[in-house]
Amino acid sequence: MANHLDELLRYFALHDDGSPAVRKIIPSILPFKSDYAADPSAYELNKRIGLLLANEQSTMILAAPFLINAVNANRDEPARRDVLSAMAKVFEAQGDLERENLVLQEAVNLAPALYRDLALSWQRLGKLDKASRYFNAIIAHLESVARNNAKSRGEEMAQIIWPDRVICTRYGELSRKVDLFIKARRLGLTSNTKVILPAPDDWVCNKALLAYWQDQHADSITILTDPKEIADAHARYESSEILADIFRLPDGRAFDHFLSYPAIWALWEEAGHGSLLSFRDDHDQIGRQWLEARGVPDDAWFVGLHVRESGYHQDGGVNFNDLRNDRIFDYLPAVQAISEAGGWIVRIGDPSMTPMPAHPRVIDYAVETDRCPELDLFFCASALFMIAATSGPAEVSNVFGTPVLGANFFPFGNSPNSRNDLYLHKLCQRRADGHLLDIAEMVAPPRRNMQTPQYFAEAGLEVIPNTADDLREATIEMLARQQGTFQCTPTDEVALERYRTMSEVDGIGIPARPAASFLRRHPHLIRG
Numbered sequence: 001m002a003n004h005l006d007e008l009l010r011y012f013a014l015h016d017d018g019s020p021a022v023r024k025i026i027p028s029i030l031p032f033k034s035d036y037a038a039d040p041s042a043y044e045l046n047k048r049i050g051l052l053l054a055n056e057q058s059t060m061i062l063a064a065p066f067l068i069n070a071v072n073a074n075r076d077e078p079a080r081r082d083v084l085s086a087m088a089k090v091f092e093a094q095g096d097l098e099r100e101n102l103v104l105q106e107a108v109n110l111a112p113a114l115y116r117d118l119a120l121s122w123q124r125l126g127k128l129d130k131a132s133r134y135f136n137a138i139i140a141h142l143e144s145v146a147r148n149n150a151k152s153r154g155e156e157m158a159q160i161i162w163p164d165r166v167i168c169t170r171y172g173e174l175s176r177k178v179d180l181f182i183k184a185r186r187l188g189l190t191s192n193t194k195v196i197l198p199a200p201d202d203w204v205c206n207k208a209l210l211a212y213w214q215d216q217h218a219d220s221i222t223i224l225t226d227p228k229e230i231a232d233a234h235a236r237y238e239s240s241e242i243l244a245d246i247f248r249l250p251d252g253r254a255f256d257h258f259l260s261y262p263a264i265w266a267l268w269e270e271a272g273h274g275s276l277l278s279f280r281d282d283h284d285q286i287g288r289q290w291l292e293a294r295g296v297p298d299d300a301w302f303v304g305l306h307v308r309e310s311g312y313h314q315d316g317g318v319n320f321n322d323l324r325n326d327r328i329f330d331y332l333p334a335v336q337a338i339s340e341a342g343g344w345i346v347r348i349g350d351p352s353m354t355p356m357p358a359h360p361r362v363i364d365y366a367v368e369t370d371r372c373p374e375l376d377l378f379f380c381a382s383a384l385f386m387i388a389a390t391s392g393p394a395e396v397s398n399v400f401g402t403p404v405l406g407a408n409f410f411p412f413g414n415s416p417n418s419r420n421d422l423y424l425h426k427l428c429q430r431r432a433d434g435h436l437l438d439i440a441e442m443v444a445p446p447r448r449n450m451q452t453p454q455y456f457a458e459a460g461l462e463v464i465p466n467t468a469d470d471l472r473e474a475t476i477e478m479l480a481r482q483q484g485t486f487q488c489t490p491t492d493e494v495a496l497e498r499y500r501t502m503s504e505v506d507g508i509g510i511p512a513r514p515a516a517s518f519l520r521r522h523p524h525l526i527r528g
Contacts, residue, residue, distance in 0.1 A: 002040065002065070003036065003037055003040050004040065004065040004066060004069075005029065005032060005033060005036040005037075005040070005049065006033075006037070007065075008029070008049075008053075008062060009026075009029075009030075009033075011062070012026060019058050021056040021057075021058045021059055022058065022059060024056075025052060025053065025056065025059060028052055029049055029052065032045055032048070032049060036049075040069075041069060041073075043069075043070055043073040043075055046066040046067070046069040046070040046073075047066075047067075047070040047079060047083055049063075049066045050063045050066030050067035050069075050070055050083065050086060050087075051063075051067075051082060051083070051086055053066065054067065054086035054087075054089060054090055055086075057093075060089060060090055060093045061090055061093045061094050061452075061454055063086065063090050064087075064090050064091075064094065067083060067086055067087045067090060068087070070083045071083055071084065071087055071103075080110060081107065081110040081111045084103055084104075084106060084107035084110065084111075085107055085111060085114060087103050088100050088103040088104050088107060088114070088117060091103060092121075092452075093452050093454065094452065094454050094455060094458070095446065095450055095452045095454055095455020095456070095458070095459070096455075097121060097124055097125055097445075097446040097450075098125070098446075100121055101118070101121040101122070101125060104117055104118040104121055105118065115134060115137070115138060116134075116135075116138055116243070116246070118134060119131050119134030119135045119138065119256070120256050122134065123135075123255060123256055123258070123259065124258075124445060124446055124448070124449060124450075125445050125446060126444075126445035126446075126448075128253070128255075128505070128506055131255065131256075132253040132254050132255065135246050135248075135254035135255060135256065136248065136252075136253075136254040138243070138246060138254075139243075139246060139248055139254055142159070142240075142241055142242060142243065143191055143193075145239055145240060145241075146158070146159045146193065146237075146240035146241075146242070149237070149239065149240050150240070153236070156193075156194055157191075157193040157194065157240075158193060158194040158195070158196060158236075158237055158240060159193055159194070159195055159196070159237065159240045159241055159242035160195075160196050160197075160198065160233065160234070160237050160238075160240060160241050160242070161177075161181060161195050161196065161197050161221070161241075161242055161243075161244050162241045162242065162243055162244065163244070163245075164197055164198050164199075165203055167197065167244065168197070168198075168199050168200070168203035168204050168205065168210075169203050169204075169205050170205060170392065171205050171206055171209075171376075171392035171393070171395075171396065172391060172392030172393070172394070172395040172396065173392075173395075174204075174205060174206065174209055174210065174213075175209065175392070175395040175396045175398070175399045176261075176395040176398075176399075177244040177245070178197070178213050178217075178221065178244075179276055179277075179395075179398070179399045180244070180247070180257070180260075180261055180264055180265075181195070181220075181221065181244050182217055182220045182221065182276055183264050183265070183267075183268045183273075183276070184247050184264050185220055186220070186273075187264065187267055187268065187271070189247055189248055189249065189250070189264070190242070190247070190248075191242075193242070194222060195220075195221050195222065195242055196221075196222045196223075196224060196233050196237065197221055197222070197223045197224070198224050198230040198233055198234060199223055199224060199225050199230075200225075200227065200230055201225065201227075204225075206373045206376055206377070207373050208283070208372075208373035208374050208376070208377055209373070209376075209377060209396070210223065210225075212277050212377075213277075216276070216277060216278065217276065245257045246260065247260040247263075247264060249263050249264075249508075250267070251507075255508075258413065258414075258448075258449045259505060259508050261417070262415070262417070262508060262509065262510045262511060263508045263509070265417045265418060265511050266419075266509050266510075266511045269418065269419050269511060274401060275398070275399060275400055275401030276399055277381075277399050277400050277401075278400075279377070279378075279381040279382060279400050283374045283377065283378060283381075284378065284381075284382055286372075286374050286375065286378065287374070287375055287378030287379070287382055290370070290375060290378075291344075291346075291363065294363055296344055296363065300343070300344055301342075301343050301344070301384045302343055302344040302345065302346050302363075302379075302383055302384065303338050303343055303344070303345055303346070303383055303384055303385055303386070303387060303475075304346055304348055304379045304380055304383035304385075304386040304387065304388070304393065304397065304402075305331065305335070305345055305346065305347045305348070305386075305387045305388070306347070306348050306349055306386070306387070306388040306389070306391055306392075306393040306394070307326050307327070307328045307331055307347070307349070307353075307389065307407075308324055308325050308326055308389050308390075308391045309325055309326075309328075309349070309352070309353050309354065310322070310325050321451065322453050323410055323411075323426075323451055323453055323456070323463050324389065324390055324391075324410055324411075324451060326389060326407075326408045326465060327465070328347075328353070328354050328356060329357075330465065330466065330467070330468045330471060331387070331407070331468075331471055332357065332468070333468045333469070333471065333472040334387065334468075334471040334472045334474075334475035335359065335362060336472075337472050337475050337476050337479070338361075338475060338479070339359070339360075339361040339362075341479050343361070343384065343479075344361045344362070344363065345359075345361060345362045345363070346362075346363045346365050346379045346383070347362065347363070347364050347365060347366050348365050348366055348376070348379050348380070348393055349365075349366035350366060351366065351367050353366045353367065355367050365379060377396065377400075379393075380393050380396040380397040380400060380402060381396070381397070381400035381401075381402055382402075383397070383402055384403075384482055385397075385402060385403040385404065385405055385478055385482060386402055386403070386404050386405070387404075387405045387407050387471075387475065387478075388404060388405075388406065388407065389406065389407055389408045389409060389410070390406070390409055390410060390411075390414050394406060394416055395417075398416065398417045398418055398421070403418070403420045403421055403422075403478070403482070404416040404417075404418070404420075404421040404422075404423075404512075405421070405422050405423070405474060405475065405478045405515075406421060406422065406423030406424070406425075406512065407423070407424060407466060407471055407474070408424070408425070408426055408465055408466050409423050409424065409425040409426070410425060410426045410451065410463065411447075411448070411449045411450055411451040412425060412426075412428065412442040412443050412447055412448060412449070412450070413442075413443045413447075413448035413449050413503070414449065415510050415512040416512045417511065417512065418511055418512060419511040419512065419513070421511075421512040421513075422474065422477065422478055422481070422512065422513060422514070422515045423512050423513075423514055423515065424466055424470055424471075424474050424514060424515050424518040425442075425514070426463050426464055426465055426466065427463075427464040427522065427525075428441075428442050428447075428456075428461055428462070428463055428464065429461065429462045429464055430460060430461060430462075431460045431461065431462055432460055436522075436524045437461075438502065438524060438525055438526065438527050438528060439499055439502045439503045439525045439526065440502040440503065440528065442503075443503050443505075448505075469521070470517075470518060470521060473515075473517040473518075473521065474515040474517050474518055476517070477515050477516060477517045478515070486516075488516055489516075492516040492519070492520070495516070495519045495520075495523075495526055496513055496514070496516070496519065498526040498528075499514055499519060499525065499526050502526060502528065
């Protein structure tokens with residue numbers, strides 16, 4: 001039997017990238033080396049090593065052979081639930097959704113909490129009827145639990161919005177998830193109960209953004225910041241949850257956010273509603289004064305720019321998100337186009353990012369030391385538009401009503417939220433023959449919303465970033481659209497309609513549109 005531990009240690013020796021997770025794991029597994037060599041099929045050793053590796057994102061996919069050995073031992077013990085759950089996550093990380101689904105079908109019998117994972121698995125495999133049945137059952141179950149808990153206490157029904165910690169700690173999620181929940185509630189798509197977001201001080205990524213939700217939408221969501229009130233809410237409503245990722249649509253179907261979010265945005269805008277958050281004048285003044293101190297005239301307009309890199313999330317090792325990252329230098333022709341049109345560019349992000357090359361009309365806020373939560377919002381909310389990939393700043397811009405030019409959008413099937421937005425996604429090519437996939441091939445299950453690099457590598461596919469010309473032309477188009485001068489030809493409209501027909505899922509439309517310039521440059525996307 002193969003000695004998977006020796007193979008793992010050789011892999012670490014050849015691919016030592018200094019990842020903290022790897023540096024921590026190696027000393028933990030070395031003591032098992034002699035025992036594993038004596039019996040590579042040993043259940044306990046495979047279980048312990050497999051769970052250890054699966055617990056870290058950067059080593060997760062390396063856990064597969066150990067967890068497979070442990071699962072195949074077929075031990076009937078409480079730990080089998082953990083082994084199956086970890087095995088499902090590994091298969092997901094590998095992009096092997098068929099095997100993930102099979103594991104989850106067994107795992108839910110031991111861990112009912114995994115029903116949501118199984119429902120999402122059915123959705124990603126394109127089995128929408130099965131997915132909807134599971135998601136509807138989850139919504140009904142959570143409502144029933146919360147109703148019974150309230151009845152037993154003799155109080156009004158209340159639920160904690162979940163995942164509360166993720167919502168609070170991530171910039172984009174504090175925008176996206178709260179925004180969609182409130183829209184779904186006002187559209188009548190959720191039960192009309194009291195909903196609580198616990199927001200401890202050390203969780204909150206941007207206190208100014210949290211305050212906007214508190215001040216402008218206290219009637220829709222109760223945000224708790226006092227430690228005593230938070231502790232009391234967790235004690236009283238621990239099992240009374242409402243999920244911010246699953247919604248029931250007007251036709252009765254229920255889906256995870258990959259499908260429900262664009263559907264809710266479309267319903268919201270079709271009803272004539274605008275953005276939920278209004279940017280405060282005093283916060284706008286803070287931003288204008290900050291820019292003026294750096295030579296930007298008070299009446300100047302600017303475009304926000306965010307290009308995702310690996311530093312903020314400390315990506316390393318075998319990283320799930322690598323294909324979402326991009327190169328700032330590809331955006332320089334787009335930056336020049338904005339400058340030539342009379343605008344300024346503010347690059348946002350975090351100090352770990354590659355510094356922008358010096359340019360008379362570029363402000364590189366990402367590497368500035370003079371930063372504050374209000375400025376973080378200002379550059380998203382007050383820009384003429386935001387150029388951003390699938391990242392937090394795109395979501396923040398959307399909730400304040402700032403149009404988004406989605407650049408290098410990935411995974412396939414993702415787009416910005418609003419009908420005021422444009423986007424261009426990455427392309428996909430077969431390595432064997434150079435065939436460029438059309439949009440229907442790109443979003444066919446399981447590729448829709450698939451982002452793990454290993455899946456694409458094993459499927460013989462290469463994900464191709466937007467070129468500098470793609471980005472420049474889309475930026476020029478976005479500028480023209482903002483000025484009301486862009487001419488969309490009948491050919492453009494036909495191409496857009498064909499793109500939508502080929503890419504949308506079973507009656508669920510996407511409000512944003514691909515840039516006309518992008519479809520002109522890449523006609524293979526709609527060849528069919």
